[in-house]
Amino acid sequence: xxxxxxxxxxxxxxxxxxxxxxxxxxxxxxxxxxxxxxxxxxxxxxxxxxxxxxxxxx
Numbered sequence: 001x002x003x004x005x006x007x008x009x010x011x012x013x014x015x016x017x018x019x020x021x022x023x024x025x026x027x028x029x030x031x032x033x034x035x036x037x038x039x040x041x042x043x044x045x046x047x048x049x050x051x052x053x054x055x056x057x058x
Contacts (some may be wrong), residue, residue, distance in 0.1 A: 009045040
C-alpha cells in the first residue's frame, strides 16, 4: 500500500498509486519524488501544506 498525503488547506489527497493528472505525474510516483515546485492540483498549496495519512486513515 502506498503512503498517501492530504492537503491541510482543501483536504485533497495525493495517492501515489494514482499520480496526478493535472501535473502529469505518472502513477507510482511517491510524494517525496514530486517536483519541488509541485502544488496541490485543487488549491495550489505547496508540498509543505500536506500531511502524511496514517494507515488508519486509509
